[in-house]
Amino acid sequence: MSGDIQTALMDFIRGLDPANAGDPHLTPDVDLYDGGYLDSFSTVELIEFAQSRFGVDLSTADFYEGPLRNAAGIAAEVAKLQAQKA
């Protein structure tokens, strides 16, 4: 389940910038902020995407510290929130 979420998140992040499509550095464990893949507005877009696609609210999540700085960590958080709702 988390793998499907991660795949969907990676597709979303790749879609933020045409240059991401062929970028070999963009992996599930790359730091999305240090790598320049997310900024303030794309973080807001990501939160909206998580709400619409997975039905979870990430608006109070801290994306800047700890595990949510990469796609794998965000996917795990989404899966955890979905499990809590079930």
Added chain:
Amino acid sequence: MTSNAINPLRIRSHVAAPAHGLDQIRYAAAYIHPFIRRAWVEDGVWWVEVSEPLDAALLDAGLTKLCQRFGNTAIPDIAPLYTQPPREDGYQGKLADGIALLHEHAPGLFVARPRFAELLRFLDWAMLRRFAKPFAAVEETYPNVIPLDTLAKTNHLTGFPEHLHFVLHLTEDLGVLDDYATRMKAPGADPAPKPSELAPAMLVHNPSTCYHCYASRQGARLEGDQAIAAVTRCHRYESANHSDPGRLLEFTMREVIFVGSPDYARNTRARCLELIQQWAADWQFAGAIVQANDPFFTSEYDVKASHQHRMAMKYEYRAILGDHGKAISVMSSNLHSATFGKAFDIISEGRRANTGCIGFGLERMALALIAQHGLEPARWPEALRSEHAAWAARDPLLS
């Protein structure tokens, strides 16, 4: 009734001061109406000083809007990264000595007299030596104005509309040109053109130097990282805030700009912060390296300012203005992530280019230097004095 009975040019508003953002609101209040000279908080509410009577409802509406925009964002109080104390021998110059070397032509627009102008030349040389050479920067020259549609790609128009200074010309119409010239022959004629005589704005004065660097690399596929040194005259219209020392309408911004991989942008930023500390210590230039955010003017402030702080994207060196006591930002070190790489489709070694820059406001630096160390090199700290002497020995106007 909101007018103050004692002094009609001081107006007490009904708007309460919020918990956060007071400096930002104080600054932005000048943009509510051209009559506003300054704003401050007293007894928990906003007061303003105006040059002419002003409708209280308009004032309250403006202050309410600014409080909603800036008053809800708690910017974290982070300790300075580095603090340089004042020089140990107790000597201190005077800010007034620096200001006396500037002739104010219009609010915020200054002519620098010889000693000040000389200092600007020296400071530019010193900043290149200390901050461009370590990165093997190459020099480029940029215009002092930039096409409006280019600036639009940087999101500057949405973030800082209050600072824009457009460049306009009379429209290509012989009737308009002849009519304008004829009117100007009359003694005491108002030189301002009619709005209908002006062509649409296509250029704007540079708000920062580095935008030209990114724009001139539109669509580039770069191999390797790049450090570029450039200097331009920049404009920021700051309304009544130009009365604050150092808030110039036009100023000289020297920059060193970094374009390349994310690691390159971060590593050069880290090195810049080390170089700033070394510079401040060598020159005994009292101040501090503090985390900062750009003063986004519009409703984007909350999201963008918070992001800049959380990601430590902006540091400033705030130098003490000597006997004046206040501190002003004389340089800033910025990380932009992929913002400009994306805006101008710049690829570096197969991935979106990241950028960063370090910028120096030379007039502000000169004012702070005079305020701290005075005008006489003989009284300057040793490292500063010897650098100045090395420069002066090669300067064609001094040697």
